Amino acid sequence: MYNDKMLESMKRVAEKRAANAALEPRRMTADEKDALLAKFHPDYKREEFATLSVGKNKGDKVPRELRALLEAESRIDPEKIDLSHPDYETDVLVIGGGGAGASAAIEANAAGAKVMIVTKLRIGDANTMMAEGGIQAADKPNDSPAIHYLDAFGGGHFAAKPELLYKLVSEAPEAILWLNELGVEFDKAPDGTMITTHGGGTSRKRMHAAKDYSGAEIMRTLRDEVFNREIPVVDFTAAIELILDENGRCAGAVLMNMETRELLVAKAKTVILATGGAGRLHYQGFPTSNHYGATADGLVLGYRAGAKLLYADTLQYHPTGAAYPEQIFGALVTEKVRSIGAKLVNADGEVFMHPLETRDVAAASIIRECTERAKGIATSDGVGVWLDTPMIELKNGEGTIEKRIPAMLRMFGKYGIDIRKEPILVYPTLHYQNGGLDIDTDCMTGVENLFAAGEVVGGIHGRNRLMGNSLLDVIVFGRDAGRAAAAKSQSVTVGTLTLSHVARFAAEVKAAGVASDAVSPKLLPTYTHGNPKLEDKNR
Amino acid sequence: MENMVNIFLYGKKYEVPSNLTIMGAMEYAGYQLVRGCGCRNGFCGACATIYRIKGDNELKVCLACQTKVENDMYIATLPFFPLVKQVYDMEKIRPTEQIMMQLYPEIYSCIGCNACTKACTQGLNVMQYIAYAQRGEFEKCAEESFDCVMCGVCSSRCPAGISHPQVALLARRLNGKYLAPKSEHLENRVREIRDGDFKELLEGLMQKPISEMKELYNNREIEA
Numbered sequence: 001m002y003n004d005k006m007l008e009s010m011k012r013v014a015e016k017r018a019a020n021a022a023l024e025p026r027r028m029t030a031d032e033k034d035a036l037l038a039k040f041h042p043d044y045k046r047e048e049f050a051t052l053s054v055g056k057n058k059g060d061k062v063p064r065e066l067r068a069l070l071e072a073e074s075r076i077d078p079e080k081i082d083l084s085h086p087d088y089e090t091d092v093l094v095i096g097g098g099g100a101g102a103s104a105a106i107e108a109n110a111a112g113a114k115v116m117i118v119t120k121l122r123i124g125d126a127n128t129m130m131a132e133g134g135i136q137a138a139d140k141p142n143d144s145p146a147i148h149y150l151d152a153f154g155g156g157h158f159a160a161k162p163e164l165l166y167k168l169v170s171e172a173p174e175a176i177l178w179l180n181e182l183g184v185e186f187d188k189a190p191d192g193t194m195i196t197t198h199g200g201g202t203s204r205k206r207m208h209a210a211k212d213y214s215g216a217e218i219m220r221t222l223r224d225e226v227f228n229r230e231i232p233v234v235d236f237t238a239a240i241e242l243i244l245d246e247n248g249r250c251a252g253a254v255l256m257n258m259e260t261r262e263l264l265v266a267k268a269k270t271v272i273l274a275t276g277g278a279g280r281l282h283y284q285g286f287p288t289s290n291h292y293g294a295t296a297d298g299l300v301l302g303y304r305a306g307a308k309l310l311y312a313d314t315l316q317y318h319p320t321g322a323a324y325p326e327q328i329f330g331a332l333v334t335e336k337v338r339s340i341g342a343k344l345v346n347a348d349g350e351v352f353m354h355p356l357e358t359r360d361v362a363a364a365s366i367i368r369e370c371t372e373r374a375k376g377i378a379t380s381d382g383v384g385v386w387l388d389t390p391m392i393e394l395k396n397g398e399g400t401i402e403k404r405i406p407a408m409l410r411m412f413g414k415y416g417i418d419i420r421k422e423p424i425l426v427y428p429t430l431h432y433q434n435g436g437l438d439i440d441t442d443c444m445t446g447v448e449n450l451f452a453a454g455e456v457v458g459g460i461h462g463r464n465r466l467m468g469n470s471l472l473d474v475i476v477f478g479r480d481a482g483r484a485a486a487a488k489s490q491s492v493t494v495g496t497l498t499l500s501h502v503a504r505f506a507a508e509v510k511a512a513g514v515a516s517d518a519v520s521p522k523l524l525p526t527y528t529h530g531n532p533k534l535e536d537k538n539r
Numbered sequence: 540m541e542n543m544v545n546i547f548l549y550g551k552k553y554e555v556p557s558n559l560t561i562m563g564a565m566e567y568a569g570y571q572l573v574r575g576c577g578c579r580n581g582f583c584g585a586c587a588t589i590y591r592i593k594g595d596n597e598l599k600v601c602l603a604c605q606t607k608v609e610n611d612m613y614i615a616t617l618p619f620f621p622l623v624k625q626v627y628d629m630e631k632i633r634p635t636e637q638i639m640m641q642l643y644p645e646i647y648s649c650i651g652c653n654a655c656t657k658a659c660t661q662g663l664n665v666m667q668y669i670a671y672a673q674r675g676e677f678e679k680c681a682e683e684s685f686d687c688v689m690c691g692v693c694s695s696r697c698p699a700g701i702s703h704p705q706v707a708l709l710a711r712r713l714n715g716k717y718l719a720p721k722s723e724h725l726e727n728r729v730r731e732i733r734d735g736d737f738k739e740l741l742e743g744l745m746q747k748p749i750s751e752m753k754e755l756y757n758n759r760e761i762e763a
Contacts, residue, residue, distance in 0.1 A: 146740040158752055185685075188720060213685065213686065221715075289580070291579065
């Protein structure tokens with residue numbers, strides 16, 4: 001599978017493997033990290049960001065691609081939508097069928113509210129399903145929520161909202177217990193002790209996992225629980241605008257059937273946005289580890305309705321996306337590969353960093369190795385460094401890879417690469433939206449009765465997120481949002497429905513002179529894979 | 540120019556680059572996918588696909604996002620398959636042999652043809668995990684079926700009408716909830732947090748100036 005140049009470099013990697021495996025590389029100092037990030041992390045490329053001209057974050061910088069969507073035209077003409085005969089009426093409307101949306105729906109249902117889920121693909125088509133490595137919780141005797149707090153706060157550059165991070169770490173053990181009692185399987189020792197490992201930037205081993213299908217195991221169980229509770233799920237139906245009432249409170253959404261394009265109206269007492277991230281916007285041309293529908297829809301919907309964004313200028317590039325073979329370019333290679341012993345190695349077989357630096361630092365370090373230091377290995381799509389997977393079994397014995405990371409073994413195995421015997425090539429891939437909608441401790445945005453949970457939220461992690469804290473946040477804040485939205489719905493009387501905010505926002509865009517013919521939310525990306533006949537027509 | 544191959548999407552011929560996955564090839568041909576495309580990384584089971592290479596009798600199955608095109612490949616996708624999903628209350632059911640009999644009695648009609656195993660896009664031993672389920676051996680069923688992405692191809696090939704992925708999911712939930720050992724350290728920690736044990740410590744951290752937090756963070760002890 002590998003070409004000659006790769007094989008040549010791979011020989012050097014193999015020669016130095018034993019020595020490299022025994023090495024304990026030094027961690028970078030705070031100053032070294034700052035300098036590295038400023039020079040090599042994509043978030044620091046100023047020309048890739050643009051200033052918002054309208055809305056609550058007017059004057060703030062966001063990625064160019066996101067700005068285009070935030071200031072684009074609505075998919076509907078608000079005048080033409082009849083809001084007086086809703087197709088659906090519910091207490092709580094959950095938009096999005098990933099981990100946060102499913103958790104929210106389950107809790108809202110448990111609280112006795114009438115709840116429904118709308119999702120533009122299927123329930124479970126979400127980044128939660130693809131989370132591989134694990135979920136954090138400080139539940140071991142040598143650990144505490146306070147240590148978890150410090151790890152996450154520092155790893156996020158001291159920018160997290162303290163009250164949100166407090167909730168994340170102190171509700172983490174309960175989230176794990178809740179999942180376990182729903183029947184989610186975790187890797188455990190025979191006596192029931194959770195098998196936990198480090199993630200980048202953790203100071204205690206608190207990564208709980210279900211092999212390297214952690215997110216899939218959680219998502220399929222939550223989905224099953226949604227079905228068991230007979231919560232209505234309207235799939236292949238996207239929310240394309242939020243509806244407010246005459247008092248400016250969120251009161252539903254305009255929906256679009258993704259197949260027939262039929263428009264529908266859902267009226268609700270409270271709404272939870274759980275639409276996830278933005279990897280499919282391919283910021284700065286990066287490939288992504290995200291699922292097909294990760295197009296920042298929730299940011300667009302929320303922003304038009306008057307919600308505020310927080311840290312929308314910061315993205316996470318997972319250090320180890322697959323760089324080769326090209327068929328899986330950008331696919332996630334879980335951090336767990338490093339947690340259980342593989343190190344990052346350059347073309348000359350040298351270990352160039354500690355394998356468990358935080359993700360932003362690790363990504364920047366790989367980019368430096370491949371650019372300034374020219375120690376990368378060329379691939380068909382670009383360049384990469386080695387992730388020396390055979391090191392895992394050298395340290396932990398044969399069989400470790402099949403037992404602990406079977407999905408990785410399978411993913412590369414399909415292309416003739418046996419990761420037990422050969423190292424793999426990796427390069428950063430767009431992975432996570434650190435920023436998003438600003439919420440309070442009840443998960444409510446600045447728009448009354450509009451709640452948000454999961455990746456669409458900003459501020460929980462600050463300006464960088466640790467491995468395993470996102471699976472955790474979808475559960476913790478998903479559940480909290482479900483409970484809060486259910487409780488709030490009991491006291492809500494919905495007024496007259498309106499879409500006047502959509503027209504108002506469009507007028508502001510026009511007045512600012514930034515109108516374009518782009519429409520949003522984007523809903524799905526379009527790929528043509530270089531077909532010359534289709535490239536011209538590509539939006 | 541890249542190497543091109545001929546493929547047939549639902550019988551219609553297209554010329555596509557040989558390095559693309561089936562999913563990529565469909566997009567190259569001009570499809571804007573809505574159905575049959577989810578995570579694009581082999582975890583969600585949305586893109587179950589059946590194909591046959593011209594001249595070969597064998598019907599093959601795969602995930603479209605994880606499989607490269609080949610010349611003369613006849614391709615049909617299976618973006619949805621009507622699996623039977625029974626509704627149950629996890630708090631009320633127990634990991635007994637009878638529960639499978641109650642919820643999924645059709646598993647006892649398995650004729651042992653092994654078509655499910657041959658059809659698995661993940662290469663799992665599906666018939667074996669159904670045998671474990673029949674015998675109430677949920678732990679083994681859970682382990683054997685663990686990598687299932689619920690694409691449903693196994694069920695599409697089953698003469699007995701078994702919904703294998705749903706049977707496996709029930710087994711895993713029973714195993715995770717009732718059979719796997721409890722984690723005492725987890726239950727203890729949840730209790731400690733409910734008792735407010737860490738509240739003061741955390742609130743103290745929340746109020747510290749950033750400079751002090753930096754000091755604490757940069758000098759924290761990291762478990763070996």
